[in-house]
Amino acid sequence: MSARPDVPRLSEEELDLLISRSLDGDLSPEEEQQLERLVALDPAAARRKAGLAALVADVKALPEPATPFALATRVSGNVAERGRPGSIGGRIGFFPAPGFAKAALVILGIVGASIAILRPAPKRLAEGPVDVYLYDAATPASPAPQALVAEAKPPRERANEAAKDLAKEKAFAPEADARRKADASEAPVSAVAGDKKGMAKLEGARQNEVAIAADAPVLAQVAPKQRADRDEAGALDAVRQQAPAKVTNSGTLAASAPAPAAPAAAPALVQAEGASVRDGESRAPRGWTVSVRGDAVRRWSLRRAPDNPPPARGAAVYRVTLDASGHVTALSRVGAGAADPRLDAFVRGMVFEPIAHPAEAQAKAAARDAAAPSADFEIGLEPR
Amino acid sequence: MPARILAFEASRANDAGARIAPVSASIHASDRDWPGDERALSRFLSGDVLGFEQIVRHYSGMVFSLAARLVGPSEAEDVVQETFLRAYHGLERFRGEASLKTWLYAIALNRARARHGRLARLRAVFTPGKTREGDVFASLDDAADPALSPEENALLTDRRRRLRAAVAALPDEFRAAVVLRDLEGLSYEEVAEVLGVPVGTVRSRLARGRALLKEKLS
Numbered sequence: 234m235s236a237r238p239d240v241p242r243l244s245e246e247e248l249d250l251l252i253s254r255s256l257d258g259d260l261s262p263e264e265e266q267q268l269e270r271l272v273a274l275d276p277a278a279a280r281r282k283a284g285l286a287a288l289v290a291d292v293k294a295l296p297e298p299a300t301p302f303a304l305a306t307r308v309s310g311n312v313a314e315r316g317r318p319g320s321i322g323g324r325i326g327f328f329p330a331p332g333f334a335k336a337a338l339v340i341l342g343i344v345g346a347s348i349a350i351l352r353p354a355p356k357r358l359a360e361g362p363v364d365v366y367l368y369d370a371a372t373p374a375s376p377a378p379q380a381l382v383a384e385a386k387p388p389r390e391r392a393n394e395a396a397k398d399l400a401k402e403k404a405f406a407p408e409a410d411a412r413r414k415a416d417a418s419e420a421p422v423s424a425v426a427g428d429k430k431g432m433a434k435l436e437g438a439r440q441n442e443v444a445i446a447a448d449a450p451v452l453a454q455v456a457p458k459q460r461a462d463r464d465e466a467g468a469l470d471a472v473r474q475q476a477p478a479k480v481t482n483s484g485t486l487a488a489s490a491p492a493p494a495a496p497a498a499a500p501a502l503v504q505a506e507g508a509s510v511r512d513g514e515s516r517a518p519r520g521w522t523v524s525v526r527g528d529a530v531r532r533w534s535l536r537r538a539p540d541n542p543p544p545a546r547g548a549a550v551y552r553v554t555l556d557a558s559g560h561v562t563a564l565s566r567v568g569a570g571a572a573d574p575r576l577d578a579f580v581r582g583m584v585f586e587p588i589a590h591p592a593e594a595q596a597k598a599a600a601r602d603a604a605a606p607s608a609d610f611e612i613g614l615e616p617r
Numbered sequence: 618m619p620a621r622i623l624a625f626e627a628s629r630a631n632d633a634g635a636r637i638a639p640v641s642a643s644i645h646a647s648d649r650d651w652p653g654d655e656r657a658l659s660r661f662l663s664g665d666v667l668g669f670e671q672i673v674r675h676y677s678g679m680v681f682s683l684a685a686r687l688v689g690p691s692e693a694e695d696v697v698q699e700t701f702l703r704a705y706h707g708l709e710r711f712r713g714e715a716s717l718k719t720w721l722y723a724i725a726l727n728r729a730r731a732r733h734g735r736l737a738r739l740r741a742v743f744t745p746g747k748t749r750e751g752d753v754f755a756s757l758d759d760a761a762d763p764a765l766s767p768e769e770n771a772l773l774t775d776r777r778r779r780l781r782a783a784v785a786a787l788p789d790e791f792r793a794a795v796v797l798r799d800l801e802g803l804s805y806e807e808v809a810e811v812l813g814v815p816v817g818t819v820r821s822r823l824a825r826g827r828a829l830l831k832e833k834l835s
Contacts, residue, residue, distance in 0.1 A: 249825070249828045250820065252824075253828075254820060
């Protein structure tokens with residue numbers, strides 16, 4: 234490098250940059266003069282510039298690879314085959330304009346949104362007709378099951394009608410009511426007796442009670458004939474002898490024909506298990522009153538119970554968990570009481586359905602459901 | 618299309634005469650029908666397939682030349698196919714901020730890099746000890762200059778091969794700058810567009826790449 238004060242000292246990299254730019258004609262006139270002065274005064278810089286110039290010339294002189302024959306034709310054909318988005322459509326003569334796919338997507342989105350917004354809310358389809366049998370098993374003159382028909386009505390309406398009938402029953406048949414209360418007090422109601430508070434609440438929630446007939450009305454007709462007989466076994470024998478084919482356990486809740494005559498094979502056993510004798514009277518196995526308790530009383534009502542309910546032997550309280558469709562997924566018996574596998578199976582076969590409420594209550598219920606996704610509540614089974 | 622299409626820079630003829638194997642005659646023939654970037658693009662975007670075919674005919678030779686220098690002639694055609702396939706799908710998004718040539722070069726450079734990376738790894742596995750550059754550029758240096766004697770042609774061939782080997786051995790960033798500037802004849806600004814770096818970076822990379830080349834050859 235030069236030691237002259239008027240020539241700036243450059244590092245090797247700075248000198249290479251200047252020479253490189255000079256070879257490409259990228260230097261300004263001042264920079265070009267500076268490089269020329271430097272090269273003139275510094276032989277090493279001059280040699281470096283000459284060497285780099287020769288190198289660049291050699292690189293530029295390198296032969297260019299020959300383009301393969303018909304490259305453009307092959308490329309065009311390949312692009313037309315693989316690259317055309319509408320190649321399938323092209324085979325049938327359909328060549329959409331650019332942006333066609335986007336426009337189609339936008340239109341489809343608008344149509345979909347319109348359908349989603351304008352579509353009316355799905356109506357709840359009531360499964361009906363649903364016949365609910367309410368009767369007093371202790372009334373001698375009770376004919377065939379009195380059908381309280383709730384034909385395809387919403388659960389709430391059905392529940393209200395059931396409550397009205399219950400009120401009528403209380404108003405016009407005080408004796409029967411009193412007798413039922415007496416029955417309840419005398420029945421082995423171990424589970425309910427320990428939960429009187431809960432049962433009082435249950436009374437307030439009568440709209441969710443549904444009576445399930447466990448026996449045929451014939452029993453009610455037969456029973457008075459045996460009142461004189463204080464022998465339980467004798468009463469049972471009489472029943473078996475007098476009306477063996479009519480002693481049924483055909484009480485059903487949902488979608489059933491009005492108490493048709495059922496096969497006569499099992500009833501004796503049912504009757505034997507469910508019958509009790511009190512005050513010299515042979516009493517038929519009674520039905521169940523199923524009521525929903527707790528917070529769930531406003532949200533769930535019994536929709537369907539299995540056929541052939543077990544004979545009523547005492548009140549029972551179950552805590553059940555429902556899935557979204559109202560089927561019982563888990564249950565546990567609450568309170569003291571002997572385990573009854575048949576009753577457990579009976580409860581497990583129940584199907585509940587949500588009660589339609591006004592929007593506000595429904596929103597609250599939905600909020601509760603969101604907090605606890607699965608319905609978990611108690612139901613009480615009380616002998617009628 | 619509202620995009621501003623930069624005028625296509627006419628092909629550089631400064632070193633065309635020095636090239637032994639110039640671009641194929643078909644490309645030169647197609648240049649007579651070349652309507653220019655803007656008209657070809659407009660034709661393509663209006664749905665006329667011939668617009669894209671014109672683009673392919675005009676630029677495929679240039680793209681092949683770049684690809685061959687980056688990955689070798691054997692792989693260059695695949696790079697060209699991938700480049701134009703991508704260009705076909707992306708041409709609607711081409712805004713014309715750069716020239717069509719530099720845009721295609723940028724695509725080709727990326728495809729070559731991706732392919733070269735795969736090839737290098739495969740070669741390292743299956744042919745250990747064989748250098749990449751010797752494999753890639755060997756076929757390009759056999760052309761003889763009829764104006765030279767056989768001895769001079771032999772020396773020339775040897776010098777070319779050493780030079781190609783040196784170029785191929787450059788680090789990727791320097792090699793791309795040298796190839797684009799010295800072999801493809803792009804301006805600093807075009808090289809900057811293709812590489813996506815500032816012009817100052819192109820200057821320094823070129824200077825550094827040339828210095829490295831000189832070191833390797835000396």
